[in-house]
Amino acid sequence: MPGGAGGWRRGLTQFSVPWRQERPVNYGFFARFIIALAKTVYAVAAPIVSRFPGAILICAVIGACLLVWVFALIFAYVDVHIIEVLPTVATTAHASPMPPPHAATPSPATWGVPPATIATLIKNAGGWPASFNGILQYLLWPVQFGIVRDLIGLVALLGLFVIIPVYTIWWERKVAGRIQSRLGPMRVGGWHGWAQSPADGIKLLLKEDLIPANADKVLFRLAPYLAIIPAALGFVALPFATTYVFRTLDVALVFILGVLGVEVFSVILSGWASNNKWSVYGAMREACQMVAYEIPMGMAVMVPVVVAGTLNLGKIGDAQSGGWFSWLAFSNPFAFVAFVVYYIASLASCKRAPFDLPEAESELVAGFHTEYSGIRWSFFFFAEYVVMFIVSGLATILFMGAWHSPLPMVWGERVAEFLGGGVLARGVNGLLFNGPIWFIAKCVFFLYVQIWLRWTLPRIRIDQVLYGCVQVLLPLTMVLLLGTAIWVWASTSDSAGWAIFASVINWILGIIGAGFALMFPAIAAYGFYHRRRLVGNLVVDALPGA
Amino acid sequence: MTIGLTHYLVVAAVLFTGGLFTMMTKRNAIGILIGVELVLNSANVNLVAFDRYLGPGRIDGQIAALFVIVLAAAEAALAVGICINVYKNLATVDVDRATQLQG
Amino acid sequence: MRSFFELRTLNFELHWLRSLAVAVPKRVRSLTLAALTLVRSLPLAALIVALSASAALADDDRAVAAAEGVPSAVAGGALEAALFYFVAGGVVLSVVGVCVSRNIVRMAVWLFIALGSTAMLYFMLAATFLGAIQLIVYVGGTLVLLVFGVMLTSKSPWVKFDCGKLELFSAAVVCLALAGALCMVLSKTGWSATPTIVPAPAIAVIGEQLLTKYLVPFEVAGVLLMIVMVGAAYLARQED
Numbered sequence A: 001m002p003g004g005a006g007g008w009r010r011g012l013t014q015f016s017v018p019w020r021q022e023r024p025v026n027y028g029f030f031a032r033f034i035i036a037l038a039k040t041v042y043a044v045a046a047p048i049v050s051r052f053p054g055a056i057l058i059c060a061v062i063g064a065c066l067l068v069w070v071f072a073l074i075f076a077y078v079d080v081h082i083i084e085v086l087p088t089v090a091t092t093a094h095a096s097p098m099p100p101p102h103a104a105t106p107s108p109a110t111w112g113v114p115p116a117t118i119a120t121l122i123k124n125a126g127g128w129p130a131s132f133n134g135i136l137q138y139l140l141w142p143v144q145f146g147i148v149r150d151l152i153g154l155v156a157l158l159g160l161f162v163i164i165p166v167y168t169i170w171w172e173r174k175v176a177g178r179i180q181s182r183l184g185p186m187r188v189g190g191w192h193g194w195a196q197s198p199a200d201g202i203k204l205l206l207k208e209d210l211i212p213a214n215a216d217k218v219l220f221r222l223a224p225y226l227a228i229i230p231a232a233l234g235f236v237a238l239p240f241a242t243t244y245v246f247r248t249l250d251v252a253l254v255f256i257l258g259v260l261g262v263e264v265f266s267v268i269l270s271g272w273a274s275n276n277k278w279s280v281y282g283a284m285r286e287a288c289q290m291v292a293y294e295i296p297m298g299m300a301v302m303v304p305v306v307v308a309g310t311l312n313l314g315k316i317g318d319a320q321s322g323g324w325f326s327w328l329a330f331s332n333p334f335a336f337v338a339f340v341v342y343y344i345a346s347l348a349s350c351k352r353a354p355f356d357l358p359e360a361e362s363e364l365v366a367g368f369h370t371e372y373s374g375i376r377w378s379f380f381f382f383a384e385y386v387v388m389f390i391v392s393g394l395a396t397i398l399f400m401g402a403w404h405s406p407l408p409m410v411w412g413e414r415v416a417e418f419l420g421g422g423v424l425a426r427g428v429n430g431l432l433f434n435g436p437i438w439f440i441a442k443c444v445f446f447l448y449v450q451i452w453l454r455w456t457l458p459r460i461r462i463d464q465v466l467y468g469c470v471q472v473l474l475p476l477t478m479v480l481l482l483g484t485a486i487w488v489w490a491s492t493s494d495s496a497g498w499a500i501f502a503s504v505i506n507w508i509l510g511i512i513g514a515g516f517a518l519m520f521p522a523i524a525a526y527g528f529y530h531r532r533r534l535v536g537n538l539v540v541d542a543l544p545g546a
Numbered sequence B: 001m002t003i004g005l006t007h008y009l010v011v012a013a014v015l016f017t018g019g020l021f022t023m024m025t026k027r028n029a030i031g032i033l034i035g036v037e038l039v040l041n042s043a044n045v046n047l048v049a050f051d052r053y054l055g056p057g058r059i060d061g062q063i064a065a066l067f068v069i070v071l072a073a074a075e076a077a078l079a080v081g082i083c084i085n086v087y088k089n090l091a092t093v094d095v096d097r098a099t100q101l102q103g
Numbered sequence C: 001m002r003s004f005f006e007l008r009t010l011n012f013e014l015h016w017l018r019s020l021a022v023a024v025p026k027r028v029r030s031l032t033l034a035a036l037t038l039v040r041s042l043p044l045a046a047l048i049v050a051l052s053a054s055a056a057l058a059d060d061d062r063a064v065a066a067a068e069g070v071p072s073a074v075a076g077g078a079l080e081a082a083l084f085y086f087v088a089g090g091v092v093l094s095v096v097g098v099c100v101s102r103n104i105v106r107m108a109v110w111l112f113i114a115l116g117s118t119a120m121l122y123f124m125l126a127a128t129f130l131g132a133i134q135l136i137v138y139v140g141g142t143l144v145l146l147v148f149g150v151m152l153t154s155k156s157p158w159v160k161f162d163c164g165k166l167e168l169f170s171a172a173v174v175c176l177a178l179a180g181a182l183c184m185v186l187s188k189t190g191w192s193a194t195p196t197i198v199p200a201p202a203i204a205v206i207g208e209q210l211l212t213k214y215l216v217p218f219e220v221a222g223v224l225l226m227i228v229m230v231g232a233a234y235l236a237r238q239e240d
Helices: A007-012 A029-051 A055-083 A118-125 A128-139 A146-179 A196-205 A217-237 A252-261 A263-273 A277-308 A313-318 A333-349 A375-399 A409-419 A423-432 A436-454 A462-492 A496-529 A537-541 B005-025 B029-053 B060-090 C016-023 C026-040 C043-055 C062-067 C078-100 C104-124 C128-153 C165-188 C203-212 C215-235
Strands: none
Touching (some): A146 A375, A217 C104, A252 A263, A333 A436, A333 A462, A375 A436, B029 B060, B029 C078
């Protein structure tokens, strides 16, 4: 083994741990199989994950995508082989992975009846070779109903709702550690402490349930649920790809903004119900900040809506299918600035630093969630990280090309034709040109920037927060909205000069954006190359005011 | 059982009477405001229900409800401002104590 | 900074996988080692296969999605009735809660539930834009304002202002009579309404009508909001 055959054992000789002694134990076949599986997984994942801390997140994402693929296959199979074969049901037979919003749930009078026995199935299918099909149909019979598909989708959403905060917290601790010249969690679970977050979750579940003595018990208990419910509802309308959405809402964008606005109420309620004046201060400041920054956020969000012409997030994503230069952030200079404004406003809306006065650890203990412990506290954090993901998702869909790669989709169609149009062709298309993987990768990138900003920038005072919102961002967004409207109106006129001017600006903005995007890996490479030199004096010299 | 127009109108009626009761019996000024919000919501439910049931594709009710929401927000803002000023002057928001102009 | 391999030689007492590896007999260990060396060379290929398999779902059914973008209210069905009774029950319950609570903060919470249930009613009536606006403006704006007002004007959470019993009783009688009369009239009227499947109008129609048919009320509302902002700023000024 690397590091010396006895290296890791040498470290253990200081402890008289009995399991170090080798005993001949005869394990059964199944136990050995499981052990071999565990070791295989470990050996496969460890070299990758140790070099790239985000790999676990990506592997989880891949696992989730595989699961979605399996379910989509099941749905497609059911559509083709059950609905058209069994003589009953009134559902619409689409081959789309997620059910269309009003696939009419069949009323009780027309619910399909499953075949009585497998023997009947075999008889109906006409003999043994087709009977496997029949058995599969029998097993997959419930999936034909819209409500069952909705339940499966809901389980997926809840899974996302749990997994995203858990691993974002782990990744934040790792990134924060790297920024602070340390490693972050390393022990729990083996490589890079990947199990730190689930372990913390289990620990929080086992903590004592404390409610302050004179607090309003009902409201105290209610507030965390009011925080996680809107966060989970945001996933209902957020599309991960054109057909990867729980419900295609025509007003998806306004719906998500609305449910994110309900978060404010949970903050106020938790602060009030704690019977603690510092919590009330934190809650009031937080509510003030969130509500104030909803205005520039909403107006900055209207800029790509004006350019794309619809509130439907799926259609806005589809409008950016022409490669890097078709992304809405680069379509006009006002949209470029609107992206920055939206990002800043969304940082304030999720109470992330530099706007994290409500959670100001050095000032108010913990702000509005001071008195919360255990699972109630973790509900607030789940809500915060899920909202971070949702606003990153909105930033991706509205400005940064949604689920499209920087290569135009038409090239992808040509490649798919070239490869023959089967599963491999669509796979390559999804990997290189568009697909939910790109959406999640971009969301993860924006999450990374949020984490990076938190651990780099100092906290802003509440009066500076409100000054920035009302006196800087709000007039700026008004100008941006007006400018975008005029730009779009000018683009609808058939003037050739304007068309040339607009496309030149588009190219310039795209190149500036590409420069920013390439700056990240360049600086990361520089930092990695000089990592031994950069720890130390550089930190002291580079602080502002030095 | 098919949900018809009457069902939504009954819900609006309940909202209205609840708001009316709140306005009549609460002494806290903000409580009265909460009653006002309930009454405005009942009007909105009425507008939207008629909109949907009495004409496919009509949006006049929705637009009217939109204006009602906007105006309700505006008057709630002003009313809360007035309540806070009353609190500053009288140290209470009990409307039974705001009797300086009485008699 | 230690390299990864040096870190692995630190004392990892908690490393349960190592304990498993020690406990497994030698023969199995060598077999697994052989399997591992094979597998170690394929992680990249496995990644690519996984990615492409998942991306095979980039279906080209966009036409389907585009056509299904319009919500509609489906009439009939037990599901719609159950949903309506659930939501309407929520509205009624929260209204009763507002009327009955004696603590102003609890009243605000019941109002929040009432407004949220009303938003759900709007979604059921296929007025999705209005439901979302209700959530943004009413719940996320007006209600937050009310709760701010509650907190700035209350001395302690448990102060109660109560009416006399006579007032409560007479108000209750009047309101119940009014509710009863309204319900009776509403159920006896023959509305010319047919609950068919209604395609919800597109948002573009709302926007267009706001700027053509309802332009004057739109602009007047804008001016009114400006007046309200000035008034609120004046009311909230600090007397220096």
